[in-house]
Amino acid sequence: MLFYHLGKYVLLMKASLKRPEKWSFYWKEIIREMVSIGVGSVGIISIISIFMGAVTTVQTAFQLVSNLIPLSVIGQITRDNSILELSPTIGALVLAGKTGSNIASQIGTMRVTEQIDALEVMGVNSPGYLILPKIIAGITMIPMLVIVSVFLSILGGMIAGNLSGAVTQSEYITGLQADFKTILLTAGMVKAIVYAFIITSVSSYQGFYTEGGALEVGESSTRAVVVSCILILFADYIIAQLLL
Amino acid sequence: MIEIKDIYKSFDDKQVLKGITSTFKEGSCNLIIGASGSGKTTLIKCMVGLHEVDSGEILYNDRDFANLDFHERIPIRKEIGMLFQGSALFDSLTVQENVMFSLNMFTEMPNSEKLDRVNFCLSRVNLENVNKKFPAELSGGMKKRVGIARAIAMQPKYLYCDEPNSGLDPKTSIVIDNLIKEITEEYNITTIVNTHDMNSVMEIGDNILFLHKGEKWWEGSSKDIRHTHNKELNDFVFASKFFKEAMESNNL
Numbered sequence: 001m002l003f004y005h006l007g008k009y010v011l012l013m014k015a016s017l018k019r020p021e022k023w024s025f026y027w028k029e030i031i032r033e034m035v036s037i038g039v040g041s042v043g044i045i046s047i048i049s050i051f052m053g054a055v056t057t058v059q060t061a062f063q064l065v066s067n068l069i070p071l072s073v074i075g076q077i078t079r080d081n082s083i084l085e086l087s088p089t090i091g092a093l094v095l096a097g098k099t100g101s102n103i104a105s106q107i108g109t110m111r112v113t114e115q116i117d118a119l120e121v122m123g124v125n126s127p128g129y130l131i132l133p134k135i136i137a138g139i140t141m142i143p144m145l146v147i148v149s150v151f152l153s154i155l156g157g158m159i160a161g162n163l164s165g166a167v168t169q170s171e172y173i174t175g176l177q178a179d180f181k182t183i184l185l186t187a188g189m190v191k192a193i194v195y196a197f198i199i200t201s202v203s204s205y206q207g208f209y210t211e212g213g214a215l216e217v218g219e220s221s222t223r224a225v226v227v228s229c230i231l232i233l234f235a236d237y238i239i240a241q242l243l244l
Numbered sequence: 245m246i247e248i249k250d251i252y253k254s255f256d257d258k259q260v261l262k263g264i265t266s267t268f269k270e271g272s273c274n275l276i277i278g279a280s281g282s283g284k285t286t287l288i289k290c291m292v293g294l295h296e297v298d299s300g301e302i303l304y305n306d307r308d309f310a311n312l313d314f315h316e317r318i319p320i321r322k323e324i325g326m327l328f329q330g331s332a333l334f335d336s337l338t339v340q341e342n343v344m345f346s347l348n349m350f351t352e353m354p355n356s357e358k359l360d361r362v363n364f365c366l367s368r369v370n371l372e373n374v375n376k377k378f379p380a381e382l383s384g385g386m387k388k389r390v391g392i393a394r395a396i397a398m399q400p401k402y403l404y405c406d407e408p409n410s411g412l413d414p415k416t417s418i419v420i421d422n423l424i425k426e427i428t429e430e431y432n433i434t435t436i437v438n439t440h441d442m443n444s445v446m447e448i449g450d451n452i453l454f455l456h457k458g459e460k461w462w463e464g465s466s467k468d469i470r471h472t473h474n475k476e477l478n479d480f481v482f483a484s485k486f487f488k489e490a491m492e493s494n495n496l
Contacts, residue, residue, distance in 0.1 A: 021350070022349055110335075113332060113335075115332050115335070117332065118328060121292050121321065121404075122322075122346050122349070123317070123321030123350070
């Protein structure tokens with residue numbers, strides 16, 4: 001069963017990545033998807049990022065019981081966690097729920113209402129037209145969202161540290177500037193791109209092969225989120241092993 | 245002209261089409277009728293390439309569509325227009341964008357020319373001032389008419405209509421039937437309509453193909469159908485007592 005789905009997924013991706021019939025027409029779709037995936041997710045990503053940073057700061061301060069460790073370490077830990085794990089991975093899990101379910105239900109509805117059949121009768125490569133713009137928009141916009149998320153997470157940490165009195169602003173900033181390794185940024189961005197591909201392609205696959213009616217569209221949407229989340233966590237482990 | 249020769253199609257163990265052969269002439273309205281599950285929609289889907297046939301030939305002016313690959317089929321597909329049962333309009337696009345879709349995708353026409361074509365197609369189906377509306381804002385009959393406008397935008401040689409009257413009131417059904425008939429004659433298109441509607445059968449059917457349990461059971465004109473002794477066909481056509489009495493009282 002696993003290999004059956006894997007084979008179908010690979011064939012669908014192959015069909016999706018074929019040369020478009022007309023680039024100018026696809027370009028409009030890519031922009032439309034960029035707005036939907038990117039701009040449409042800024043709100044939720046901003047909210048979760050601020051709280052992720054805030055919680056990391058407060059909990060790290062709680063666990064720092066030794067007077068031998070300077071409080072500036074809190075800033076350093078929040079920064080590293082945000083870049084390496086919180087913003088890319090937690091952000092991707094949230095996006096799998098929002099964007100992934102949206103993609104699966106959109107394509108699934110098009111399938112059950114014969115809109116995909118209509119594209120095929122016209123001679124349009126339907127996987128290319130429907131999926132390629134979403135993948136391109138995803139791998140462009142999700143890393144940008146992750147960058148925004150990192151900044152907001154660090155900012156959230158600083159605000160929470162100040163408000164709770166766990167760490168002063170200057171100590172926090174000292175921590176942010178200390179001992180930065182560029183590999184963290186590289187790993188964070190690699191994760192963001194891989195997760196973006198997983199979310200858009202897996203959700204498109206689930207939607208594209210929907211059969212039935214409204215109930216099955218809902219099931220496809222749920223499956224898209226579940227499978228995407230599992231694959232994101234699996235990819236997280238693989239990337240961590242390979243890059244760190 | 246479209247010729248289908250010895251078409252077989254099965255899904256898993258179930259044989260849905262069993263050796264269907266027929267010819268659909270240019271400028272004629274060809275109706276495929278039959279009970280639910282008789283294979284009508286499967287036949288149409290095979291003919292437009294949405295399903296692959298197990299064996300047989302589908303010839304569009306002698307070009308064997310069934311045995312071509314995706315890219316080789318594209319020139320023929322551009323000559324095909326199709327009206328789907330649920331209209332299948334693209335939800336996220338306006339009426340204008342729906343009708344303009346294939347023109348945008350496959351032609352290099354200037355925008356003004358494309359817009360003229362869209363307006364012409366919409367006026368041909370008696371729709372005006374709906375260009376900026378979305379499909380969700382239209383009634384069932386209007387959606388069907390936009391579907392027809394989209395199907396004829398590329399000036400097709402072949403027009404397929406899958407149950408064009410389903411879900412419509414009798415008056416709107418007649419409007420849609422007449423539209424299909426007029427367009428067929430006006431542009432000399434080969435039209436194939438899959439229907440359950442007996443009024444369509446009597447009014448617009450130049451050639452009628454009756455499918456029964458996946459087989460071609462009967463073929464003839466709407467005049468022939470009134471005098472046939474084929475039991476299954478009579479049971480199907482005159483299933484409605486009212487319809488039968490109306491036909492007899494009008495001596496049709």
